[in-house]
Amino acid sequence: MEVIKKGTTIQSLQIGMGILDTIAEQNSPLKFSDIQDLTQITKSNLYKYLNTFIQLGILFRNKDTGEYVLGSKLIEYGMAAVDQENVIDRISPFLLEINKRSSSTVLFSSWTQNGPMIVKDINNNRGINIGAQIGTFLPIRSAAGKVFMAFMDEHTIHEWKAKEFMQIPQEMARQLEDECMLIREKEIAFAREPLISSVSSVAIPVLNYQKKLLGSVIVVGFSEFIPVNENNELSQYLIQISKEISGSFGYRSRVK
Template identity: 50%
Template structure:
């Protein structure tokens, strides 16, 4: 029997990974010609690799600028594997406090070109299966999706809009922006609702989304409830740290 050598590799996989590495090292989106110059891959082969990486969400191509960004799949894998990004140690104690205060599960999601992706979950002691794990993309009709729509960059929203119906009534969208809180009454599962708040940087950029998920009887549906006002106070406190 032939002994398998330890240094056996798949060349095509290495080439694909080299494209991702080039964009990651540059720390900015790149055009095809820049990627080709740095990788020395022939143009015909490079397009094949790029198309494959886009299809699998490892890369994202902005149709307006024709520039290539790192894709949401990398963010999903990174958070799922590490769980210790700089923001998570700051966010985690708040997730725990919110869960204890509300007796509900709490999710922290980050914005990507495919929508909000779960990076951290703090589960309540209640017997409640929220049907989500690390790396899960949250749907447009969830309260997380509404926050994403209200506070994300135009590029991210346009990218998400290509495949999903993101239309929200203008009055609801404006109210979310004003109150910095969004509600979703049983968007996916009967008797399970959610409420979300945005985490914003000093320049109002969306850093993440905190979502409380629980039984509909326990989750508020208006911003004037004590529950909602508590979350709005938390929103200001967390955002103040960024």
């Protein structure tokens, strides 16, 4: 392993990456004053960093609220890093079909170092707040979070899982462990209002020929329209189309 000696790094780049790390760690939009309080960088210098990142597409600033979030360029970098672009292209027709059939928002999430993240969304009604958008990291108690917990390699998700379990009651953690066994068997997961009130989700895995999880397709909508178990017409449809999606990557499901 090559050791990087002191003096061979660019300090301004390190500071810039530190700012991005700070914003990413908060997992929510931040105002300029919030970022300044967290980083303790002088206002004049912080403005230069943030303005540069906005011009490069690395950050996005909401003109109405003045809040900063990670930008689309980072999503592009992340997609390239995890080699998911071909996956997105292949599943997009399925996402459109599911959106039409369910009349609800359809998302696709893939794994990142910080947990499952939404990388694609099909939402015909932008006026509805579903509590998630491209770039949102999903908690373990969400339907997609449960899918990643059930199908991802334990070594890969160990740190994320431990961090998530620290934020929920022990009883809920035990229930999630038990629920994962059923999710592996049925290849579908459900969550009641995991992010915001009145909005629930159902998720299915996308697996390849090695049974490796490539991501999760999520249907999100008002709780009254989202199923709570597999004994539902929409659930049965999702289980079936999950077989088709994963089948396109060589996976052969044993779910009957």
